[in-house]
Amino acid sequence: MRDEVERFYNKIEEILEEDGKGDTNSIILGEWNSVVGEESYKNIVGSHGLGRRNHRGQMLIDFCERSGLIVTNTWFKKPNRRLYTWKAPGDWSRHQLDYILVKHRFRNSVKDVQTLPGADIDSDHTLLVAKFRIRLKKIIKFQKSKPRWDLEKLTLKDKECRIPQKKNSVQLNVKVRMLKCSGTI
Secondary structure, three states: OHHHHHHHHHHHHHHHHHHOOOOOOOEEEEEOOOOOOOOOEOOOEOOOOOOOOOHHHHHHHHHHHHHOEEEHHHHOOOOHHHOOOEEOOOOOOEEOOEEEEEEHHHHHHEEEEEEEOOOOOOOOEOEEEEEEOOOOOOOOOOOOOOOOOOHHHEEEEEEEEEOOOOOOOOOOEEEEEEEEEOOOO
């Protein structure tokens, strides 16, 4: 069983390597059948998990550490009913087994993660929902360059302008400096 889990993690690592080191915001979610627990670990697991960490939970944390991922479910303080993702048959115990993982670089794009226990889905798991804020960079297409002025062809000319005198006003003489372009652009 342990080898099967390791092969699964290795397959995900291969896919992440194909996507590139940091340019792609990869979101990995699923039923991991592991408990990472309430105890925080570096910048991978937050302190708002549910339960005690088990062996498979430690394997998931090791995988996240190698791949530069974080477990988003554990970073948001929620009541326990918004944390558990699976109810055992008979409704006796509840566990957090489903997780959403994102690259550490994109951790600030995750705004909220919680479960919706009342959602009408045909499963013994509860619906896990995450809110993301994604900013898309505006791509500016190449435009034709505007013609540039030939500064050597520019000449200065002084002109005197006389502003017409109106009733009860002062006569002003203004010197205007004009740039004149000689030749073509």
